Amino acid sequence: MSVMILGRKELESVLKMDEVIEGVKSVYQLKARGDTVVWPLVSHEFTDKTAVMDIRSGGVFGSEQIHGLKMLNNFPFNKDQGLPPFNGMLMVFDSETGIPLGVMDAAYITCMRTGAAGAIGAQALARKDSQSVLLLGAGKQAEFQIAAILTAIPGIKRIFIGDLLDPMHGQSFAKECPLRLKRHFDITKDNCCFEAVSDLETAARESDIIITITPSRQPIIQKEWIRPGTHLSCIGADMEGKEEIDPQIFVKARIFADDIEQCIRVGELERPIRENIISKEAISGEIGQVLCGKKQGRLCDEDITIFDATGLALLDLVTGKRAIAQAKKLGLGLNAEI
Amino acid sequence: MSVMILGRKELESVLKMDEVIEGVKSVYQLKARGDTVVWPLVSHEFTDKTAVMDIRSGGVFGSEQIHGLKMLNNFPFNKDQGLPPFNGMLMVFDSETGIPLGVMDAAYITCMRTGAAGAIGAQALARKDSQSVLLLGAGKQAEFQIAAILTAIPGIKRIFIGDLLDPMHGQSFAKECPLRLKRHFDITKDNCCFEAVSDLETAARESDIIITITPSRQPIIQKEWIRPGTHLSCIGADMEGKEEIDPQIFVKARIFADDIEQCIRVGELERPIRENIISKEAISGEIGQVLCGKKQGRLCDEDITIFDATGLALLDLVTGKRAIAQAKKLGLGLNAEI
Numbered sequence: 322m323s324v325m326i327l328g329r330k331e332l333e334s335v336l337k338m339d340e341v342i343e344g345v346k347s348v349y350q351l352k353a354r355g356d357t358v359v360w361p362l363v364s365h366e367f368t369d370k371t372a373v374m375d376i377r378s379g380g381v382f383g384s385e386q387i388h389g390l391k392m393l394n395n396f397p398f399n400k401d402q403g404l405p406p407f408n409g410m411l412m413v414f415d416s417e418t419g420i421p422l423g424v425m426d427a428a429y430i431t432c433m434r435t436g437a438a439g440a441i442g443a444q445a446l447a448r449k450d451s452q453s454v455l456l457l458g459a460g461k462q463a464e465f466q467i468a469a470i471l472t473a474i475p476g477i478k479r480i481f482i483g484d485l486l487d488p489m490h491g492q493s494f495a496k497e498c499p500l501r502l503k504r505h506f507d508i509t510k511d512n513c514c515f516e517a518v519s520d521l522e523t524a525a526r527e528s529d530i531i532i533t534i535t536p537s538r539q540p541i542i543q544k545e546w547i548r549p550g551t552h553l554s555c556i557g558a559d560m561e562g563k564e565e566i567d568p569q570i571f572v573k574a575r576i577f578a579d580d581i582e583q584c585i586r587v588g589e590l591e592r593p594i595r596e597n598i599i600s601k602e603a604i605s606g607e608i609g610q611v612l613c614g615k616k617q618g619r620l621c622d623e624d625i626t627i628f629d630a631t632g633l634a635l636l637d638l639v640t641g642k643r644a645i646a647q648a649k650k651l652g653l654g655l656n657a658e659i
Numbered sequence: 660m661s662v663m664i665l666g667r668k669e670l671e672s673v674l675k676m677d678e679v680i681e682g683v684k685s686v687y688q689l690k691a692r693g694d695t696v697v698w699p700l701v702s703h704e705f706t707d708k709t710a711v712m713d714i715r716s717g718g719v720f721g722s723e724q725i726h727g728l729k730m731l732n733n734f735p736f737n738k739d740q741g742l743p744p745f746n747g748m749l750m751v752f753d754s755e756t757g758i759p760l761g762v763m764d765a766a767y768i769t770c771m772r773t774g775a776a777g778a779i780g781a782q783a784l785a786r787k788d789s790q791s792v793l794l795l796g797a798g799k800q801a802e803f804q805i806a807a808i809l810t811a812i813p814g815i816k817r818i819f820i821g822d823l824l825d826p827m828h829g830q831s832f833a834k835e836c837p838l839r840l841k842r843h844f845d846i847t848k849d850n851c852c853f854e855a856v857s858d859l860e861t862a863a864r865e866s867d868i869i870i871t872i873t874p875s876r877q878p879i880i881q882k883e884w885i886r887p888g889t890h891l892s893c894i895g896a897d898m899e900g901k902e903e904i905d906p907q908i909f910v911k912a913r914i915f916a917d918d919i920e921q922c923i924r925v926g927e928l929e930r931p932i933r934e935n936i937i938s939k940e941a942i943s944g945e946i947g948q949v950l951c952g953k954k955q956g957r958l959c960d961e962d963i964t965i966f967d968a969t970g971l972a973l974l975d976l977v978t979g980k981r982a983i984a985q986a987k988k989l990g991l992g993l994n995a996e997i
Contacts, residue, residue, distance in 0.1 A: 322746065326664055326762075328996040360701045363716055365726075372757060376716055376728060378701055388703075390714060390730060392750060394757025408660065408757045410750055410997070412730060419710060419732025419746045424664075424762050426997040657993050658666040659748070659764040 325645045326655040327425035335647040335654075336433050336640065338472045338506055344639040345437040346612055348381055349579070353609030356383035357635050359580075372396040377634035380416055387642050389413040391427050391634045413641040421659060423645040427637060430644070434636040435534075436465030438579065439554040440473035442628025443530045445611045446577065446618045447552035451529035452478045457521070457542065457565065458535035458557060459484035459494040466532050466556070467498065468506040471513065474530075480515050481524040485541065492517040522546045533557050533565035533589075542566040549623040555589035559631045566627075568593040574625040576604045577611060577618065579633060588631040663983045664993040665763035673985040673992075674771050674978065676810045676844055682977040683775040684950055686719055687917070691947030694721035695973055697918075710734040715972035718754055725980050727751040729765050729972045751979040759997060761983040765975060768982070772974040773872075774803030776917065777892040778811035780966025781868045783949045784915065784956045785890035789867035790816045795859070795880065795903065796873035796895060797822035797832040804870050804894070805836060806844040809851065812868075818853050819862040823879065830855040860884045871895050871903035871927075880904040887961040893927035897969045904965075906931040912963040914942045915949060915956065917971060926969040 327335070351357050357379065364375040373395050380388030393409035400406055409427030414420065443451070454470055456463060459482050471477055480498070484491030495517035502508040518524040525531060525546035533542060535557045542553070544567040553574075557565050571593040578584035581604055585594050593599045608628060610616040619626050648654035665673070689695050695717065702713040711733050718726030731747035738744055747765030752758065781789070789812060794804055797820050809815055818836070822829030833855035840846040856862040863869060863884035871880065873895045880891070882905040891912075895903050909931040916922035919942055923932050931937045946966055948954040957964050986992035 322666075322743070322764075324748075326993070326995045326997075330996065358703065360703060360714075361699065363698045363701060363714075365696065365698060365718070367754065374726065374752075374757065376698075376701075376714065378714055380703070388712065390728070392728060392752070394752060396757040399756055399758075402756075404756055404758065405660070406757075408752070408759060410662075410759050410762065412748055412750070412762075414712075414730070414732060414746070416705065418737055418740075418742055419712065419734040419744075420737075420742065421746055421748050424748065424750075426660075655664070655993055655995050657664045657995075658668065659664075 322420060322659045323656045324421045324659045325423035325648055326657050327423060327644055327648055329426045329429045331648060331654045332426060332429045332644055335644050335651060338433070338436065338468050340643050341433045341640050342437045342441060342469060342473055344643045345434055345636050346441055347385060348633065348635045348639045349441070349609035350612050351381055351383045351385060352635070353607060353613045353615060354383065357381050359633065359635065371398065379635050381635050381639055382416060385639055385642065386416045387413055387422070387638050388416045389638050391637050393427060411637050411641050413638055413645065423641060425641055425644065430637050430640045432462055432465045434640045435462060435556060435632060436469035438630045438636065439466050439532050439534070439556045440469035442554040442608060442630060443470055443532070443552055444473040445608060446626035446628055447530045448550050448619070448622055451552070452476055453528045454530045454532060455481045455483060455524045455528035457483050457531065457533040459491045460534070462534045463494065464501050464505060466534055468502055468508055470532065471508055471510055478513055480513060481518045481528060482515060483518050483521050483524060488519050535565055536563065537565045538562050540564055540567045544569040547625055549625060552626045554628045554630065556630050558589040560587045561591065564589055564592050568596065568598045570625065571599045571627065574627045575619065576627045576629070577606055577608045578604060579608055579630040581607060583631045584629040589629045660758060660997045661994045662759045662997045663761035663986055664995050665761060665982055665986055667764045667767045669986060669992045670764060670767045670982055673982050673989060676771070676774065676806050678981050679771045679978050680775045680779060680807060680811055682981045683772055683974050684779055685723060686971065686973045686977045687779065687947035688950050689719055689721045689723060690973070691945060691951045691953060692721065695719050697971065697973065709736065717973050719973050719977055720754060723977055723980065724754045725751055725976050726754045727976050729975050731765060749975050749979050751976055751983065761979060763979055763982065768975050768978050770800055770803045772978045773800055773894060773970060774807035776968045776974065777804050777870045777872065777894045778807035780892040780946060780968060781808055781870070781890055782811040783946060784964035784966055785868045786888050786957070786960055790814055791866045792868045792870060793819045793821065793862045793866035795821050795869065795871040797829045798872070800872045801832060802839050802843060804872055806840055806846055808870065809846055809848055816851055818851060819856045819866060820853060821856050821859045821862060826857050873903055874901065875903045876900050878902055878905045882907040885963055887963060890964045892966045892968065894968050896927040898925045899929065902927055902930050906934065906936045908963065909937045909965065912965045913957065914965045914967070915944055915946045916942060917946055917968040919945060921969045922967045927967045
């Protein structure tokens with residue numbers, strides 16, 4: 322039995338953002354059709370440490386026919402010893418035979434599919450004439466969000482980048498953006514400018530799309546900053562207590578989730594629902610229903626739309642499947658006899 | 660980050676039965692000291708198929724410091740297409756850093772550690788002067804049980820092999836035993852004879868140790884066949900409904916389990932407890948407590964002792980750790996940059 326082993330280097334070579342976006346869309350649509358399953362989360366806190374691990378698993382059936390799992394370890398103290406704090410592995414199996422297809426580093430795939438998720442929300446829900454984006458957060462996920470939105474919405478001409486924690490870093494990141502996009506994603510966008518901003522309010526007022534990708538635990542984007550017609554993809558909040566936008570923004574917005582129950586539990590929707598700022602019924606649906614044509618996304622140009630994405634291991638599995646197929650085609654990766 | 664990838668071929672080269680036995684003992688002892696954790700089982704039945712998958716995970720801390728998981732897929736219909744029905748992968752992580760150590764085929768490791776478990780039970784509980792063994796079952800696990808018992812108890816001189824389902828296979832298996840032991844385990848035992856038996860009763864009456872390793876769902880070994888002083892390692896029963904020995908044997912026996920709760924749920928202990936043939940209090944303890952010296956195993960030469968082993972993913976993890984260390988030493992396996 323030959324199993325494909327892919328490290329970060331191979332994944333960087335084989336994963337193309339447009340294919341990752343197609344894969345993530347496929348999962349969202351299959352989920353809306355009832356062709357996916359998410360198995361119970363297994364997690365553990367290591368004693369005497371702040372370290373945690375979790376195992377997320379599930380299956381994507383229908384046209385994909387894969388199942389598997391992702392094990393992630395977060396050991397913050399590793400940094401003190403010069404070791405990476407996040408370590409994870411993904412295993413993908415064929416659901417028609419149970420035979421293992423591949424094993425790979427989970428960190429890079431997580432970045433790619435998270436970028437794809439933010440962009441898919443914007444592509445499905447933002448105004449068709451959208452040209453400007455405010456990206457809140459310039460951490461390691463930021464370039465993936467930018468690569469994805471430029472792939473999904475080629476008409477984007479301005480990207481504002483706000484990094485409240487480290488404005489200097491935001492500036493250097495904005496400057497490096499064209500080079501990073503070229504080098505890491507083979508994307509050249511001469512007609513798009515990248516601007517670091519410290520005045521988030523002005524940037525938000527000038528943006529058609531806002532993407533939030535920070536570890537914030539209090540609202541940063543305020544309700545007053547949001548003009549009619551804006552779309553927000555809220556990506557950073559993926560565990561209890563995390564939030565990036567004023568919960569009042571939800572009140573008049575048209576709201577979609579990647580997974581409604583999970584978003585209510587750990588997403589940007591956690592606080593507005595818990596504090597009864599909106600009811601669960603105010604959530605219009607899941608993004609997959611929009612992509613399937615089962616629900617209408619934006620109803621008019623004045624709608625404020627929100628996509629709350631908390632992440633699904635199913636996205637990793639399908640992205641992993643794409644990586645394996647591409648690696649086979651290009652003769653990359655290790656073929657291990659198992 | 661370099662991760663060791665081991666296929667079946669490498670595992671056959673690097674895993675030595677004596678080291679596997681030491682590893683499994685280490686887990687049992689750490690379990691008795693509270694230094695292990697078993698995380699919730701995740702399982703799934705695929706629709707329109709008889710296929711099932713499960714994910715077993717946990718951690719072995721103390722002197723071992725590893726955690727991880729084993730994913731097993733059982734797709735019986737694969738046989739019709741000439742594909743293996745069982746496929747599984749094991750992932751081992753360092754519990755002090757969360758960094759992946761290795762990924763490997765799970766099938767061979769499962770056989771090795773299951774052999775070790777049966778032998779450890781016998782070594783800890785059988786009479787010290789034991790010389791004869793009845794092995795019930797001559798399937799793919801049988802040679803591992805034999806290799807392990809000969810490693811753990813060098814004084815064994817006669818091994819009776821009973822295969823009720825396929826007596827002809829039992830005969831050829833017994834004949835091939837010396838060659839298999841030499842070839843697969845580098846074990847030479849000129850002073851031990853291997854005899855296929857069809858008369859189980861006589862063989863049982865002549866045996867100091869009985870090891871059961873069949874998929875049976877009804878008792879095969881009868882109470883009347885068991886003379887005082889016999890030890891039984893019950894290995895085959897590992898899911899609801901499976902059983903191999905007359906539940907009445909438990910009545911006067913000194914009983915140990917690998918994990919009491921799991922054995923009551925799915926092991927040989929399932930029926931005697933469910934049918935109130937014995938009470939839970941009749942179970943003397945877990946094998947790790949005997950190995951630690953916290954509980955006394957056999958009290959006298961006349962005791963009938965039983966070890967009920969249902970298998971723990973922790974055994975695979977520790978065996979995997981041993982395999983990785985040995986592969987590094989011998990320069991075997993694939994080192995994948997992850």
